[in-house]
Structure formats: C-alpha cells, structure tokens
C-alpha cells in the first residue's frame with residue numbers, strides 16, 4: 001500500500017491511496033449469525049424488541065425505532081408470509097437474453113418490519129400460500 005498527501009497546514013488533506021486486496025471477508029454479526037443458523041434449520045428468524053415489540057427481518061441487534069438493544073430472536077411463521085412485489089429479469093448482466101426468465105420477489109411477513117428478496121419458482125402472483133423450496137440464501141419460494 002502506498003499514498004501521497006497533498007495540502008498545507010490548516011487545509012484539508014487528501015490521500016490518494018491504493019489498496020491491494022485479493023479477497024474480502026466480513027462477519028455477518030450476531031443477528032446475522034442467528035438468521036443464517038435459522039436457515040440451516042429451515043427456519044426464518046427475526047429479532048424482536050422487548051420494549052416496543054417490533055419484529056425485524058433480517059434480524060437486527062438494535063431497534064431502529066426506540067434504540068433498545070435487541071436480544072430476543074423469534075421464528076417467523078410461513079402462514080404470515082406474503083409476496084409483497086416481484087420483478088422478472090430477462091437479460092443477464094451483459095445484456096444477453098436468458099434462456100429462461102428469472103423472477104425475484106420481496107417476501108414479507110404480517111406485522112414484521114423488513115423482508116427478504118427471494119427467487120420465485122413457477123409463475124409469480126400476489127396472494128396465495130408461500131412455500132419455501134430451498135432455505136439456502138437467497139431463498140427459493142413458490143406460491144400455491
């Protein structure tokens with residue numbers, strides 16, 4: 001790594017920096033760990049604020065509404081899940097047409113703040129019962 005400094009006393013300094021990195025790794029944090037552990041057990045886990053009762057998905061460690069530290073994790077019920085919105089992708093990142101379109105949806109739960117982006121199997125539609133066919137992230141869901 002190398003850098004150059006520009007500027008003089010009392011003025012803002014700027015660094016021109018080159019960072020040589022071959023691989024980035026970061027932890028998912030305590031709430032993320034609970035979330036991903038839940039997926040391994042075929043569960044969707046959110047976190048619940050003990051002060052105001054708000055439930056978050058993906059789980060968070062602080063309530064963004066009342067700033068209370070969150071230490072309770074709850075399993076969300078698929079009976080409360082619904083497809084909020086979806087989109088269909090016809091081209092890859094290079095602009096080439098896909099052999100099959102890909103459907104991406106926003107999965108939400110009644111009474112829960114937030115949601116998860118998922119791959120949709122079959123014909124996407126709003127309404128209907130959500131079934132998770134694959135709990136590996138990102139989830140694959142279908143609507144019955």
Ligand SMILES: [Zn+2]
Nearest residue numbers: 049052063066
């Ligand atoms: Zn709260």
